[in-house]
Amino acid sequence: MKKITIKDIATQAQVSISTVSFVINGKGQKMGISTNVIKKVQDVAEKLNYRPSMIATSLRTGKTRSIGLIVEDISNQFFSDLARVIEDEAKNIDYRVFYCSTGDDDERSEELIHSLLQANVDGFIITPTQNLESSIDLLLKLKKPVVLIDRYFPGQKVSHVVMDNYEGSHSATKFLINKGCKNIAVVNNTSEMVQMKLREEGYRDALKEEGLYNENLVLHMEYHSNEEARIASIIKFFKKNAEIDAVLFLTNYMGLTGLQAFKDMGIEIPGNISVISFDDHDSFKLHTPTISVVAQPIEDIAIKSIQLLMSQMTDMEAFEVEKSLKKGKLIIRESV
Incomplete structure (x- = not known):
């Protein structure tokens, strides 16, 4: 299909x-162009489905009407669902979204930020990696609109939108306690990111309040290990601690790995063990039995992140840093 240019519009509208x-x-x-001529040109442009060049628009206005979205892994259902809502919200205000995945690699994350800077995106929504704080500082120094989602750096003055991870984990653990579980394990990773620390703190405090905390029932898996290694780690841990009657997985990929390990071990859910995982996943709904989850408020996070970014893009000098905390939802299914 031939690209429509302003020359085509001029020819059909019979103007210069x-x-x-x-x-x-x-x-x-x-x-000083008359109202009639303006309308005529606009009607012809619409009829021809004219779309201005992004490059030309950028050179003229300094804006590209684009947002750079950097997440950990776009194949992870949590991030893909989040990206879809962010894209829908951006489309509503006539912005396009460039997706990037970091694989939780700091070097890759820095490369993506610099690539998006070269592409002159108008703002950034970022799920930061563990050592990305200095790159976020660079964006702030350059006065680039930026919002962090899912995780953040506690001492950094940058807007962020995250779930109340502490409350979500605390509530899930309390629910298991109220169901009569006394030996509740938690499976975390070694990333040391703030959201993972808060989830483990919520679990630990809930158990300590009831005098049930046992540090031996805490498993930290290597973050960058493959699925086979994670399954082996879980099997070893649960064989060593046969008294465990419930477990809280702090991410959906760890929860899915746990289900595979339990299948290999012949552990029945919820007969032998009750299970709750963070971050809902289609597999949890299809599993037999269905798996209880702490679901993130994906739509709330996405909408708020766009709102905060737009406030910066509209007036970078007047906006104030906002740290938004959204409450998750404990969805109880057949695994408890």
Whole structure:
């Protein structure tokens, strides 16, 4: 399909190319062009389905009407669901979204930020890796609009939108206690990111409040290990601690790994053990039995992140840093 240019519009509207250019760029009235001619040009542009060049628009306005979205892993259902809602919200305000996945690699994350800076995106929504704080500081120094999601750096003055991870974990653990579970394990990773620390703290405090905390029932798996190694780690841990009657997995990928390990071990859910995992997943709904989860408020996080980013893009000097905490939802299914 032939790309429509302002020359095509000028030919069909029977006006000069400069007249079309002034109208398309919103300068028709300022340049003394009549209302009738402005409408005629706009009607022809719409009829021809004219779309201005992003590069040309960027050179003229300094804006690309684009957002850089950097997440850990777009194949993870939590991040893909989050990205879909962010894209829908951005589309509503006529912005496009460039997706990037970091694989939780700091070097890759820095490369992506610099690539998006070169692409002149108008703002950033980022799920930061563990050592990305200095790169976020660079964006702030450059006065680039930026919002962090899912995780953040406690001492950094940057807007973020996250789930109340402490409350979610605390509530899930309390629910298991109220169901009569006394030997409740937790499976975490070794990333040391703030959201993972808060989830483990919520679990630990809930058990300590009831005098049930046992540090031996805490498993930390290597973050960058493969699935086979994670399954082996879980099997070893649960064989060593046969008294465990419930477990809280702090991410969905760890929960899925745990289900595979339990299948290999012949552990029945919920007969032998009750299970709750963070971050819902389609597999949890299809599993027999269905798996209880602490679901993140994906839509709330996405909408709020766009709102905070727009406030910066609209007036970078006037906006105030906002740290937004959204409450998750404990969804009880057949695994408890």
